[in-house]
Amino acid sequence: MFDDENDEIDPKELPIYKKGVEIFEVVDQICQLIDDDDQYLCHIKGIMLEDAMLLTVKVAGAEGGQLYDIRMECAAIIRKAARELMVQNHSLEMFGFEHVEYFQIIRDLLEEYRLLFIDWVAGFEKWDYIIDRWGLFNPPSIGPFDHDPDDDVPFNGFDEN
Template sequence: MDETDPRTLPIFKKGQEILETVRLIGNLIPEDNEVLQDIKGHMLSDAALLTVKVAGAEAGDLYDIRMEAAAIIRKAARDLMVQNHSLDMYGFKEVRYYQLVRDLIEEYRLLFIDWVAGFDTSNYIIDQWGLFNPPGKGPFDEDDD
């Protein structure tokens, strides 16, 4: 297992940058607007997943664990990409700043592609649910250990 500290990975650092940007924009949301505050909570949760799940995948190391984390990251990032529509729909006056988040997510997406491509497909246990097995392996195969 690679002993790289996940905090040194470019994808982790970009995730931190996204989280900080979402926090700064979230600070502009009026405290008395419950709907926008709820959206802010979802945005912060999704942004936090971009680093938390990278760290978990790096610690878990197994292919299926890493792929599961990657799927959760992808969903969180895609949800973040469209939150500007919710902010705009509910009257957030500073919605134009959200383009910064969208630009950072695009940078993150490119780092994500490289990160996933580096997953070790030989380090796995069979995912009996069939979602996160390495290429050529299925839910009814036996582990090679």
Template structure:
């Protein structure tokens, strides 16, 4: 069985592939739709790139920051069909596949975020991504750890 981050990465790649295929149907002569295509592809790329960033960072605040970026990208992608429709894209119905995949992604995402180790953190002094019960003005427990430089006695 795959771990949640592996499932997210696989589902993110699937979403990117579908978005890319839909993007190939966008007419080259429509500046608005081409711009939208770039945004959609960027959002779809974030779904895998930021999972890797979160896994590499491992700290709770880094994971949560990446999770927030993923959430924004997924939500922006979810409503892209409205812009496609507004600019007259003929195949907007294909985007329903993307929306269904994002819903599947969202459910995996929830499990992934729940797997974050809340005890592996540094205090986020901006106050956005601290574990429950930790505030931006809390005293850092690491400040109480004495640091003795072993090289001080070498003189």
């Protein structure tokens, strides 16, 4: 699970990442049932595949980012993608996709993913952060107008005197 060289977690070994891969594979299999001649269903297919890809891509991004605000931003994107993927069966059904019953498999997998997501986000280091001046992804009790203690660190740049 850890990379020997720098003791970082390999995102591909995380349960949430593995579940995201599983979801993508199922979404891809269902999307293969969509007729390529139907422009509406093909558009939905593209959205579904993109949402399913984000479930792993953003986990990897969050694990590489380390900072709380970056990790929370990735988590918010994952949540949005998962929620949109959860309701895509309505779009498929509306445009005449014949196999909407298979979509329950995706919903069940997304529920498993959601539970892994909760644990994953709970493990974010809240005190490894840069203040998010937009105010969305700060740790608890940190606000967008708070003083940044890093501003107090003297820095002379390249001054050699």
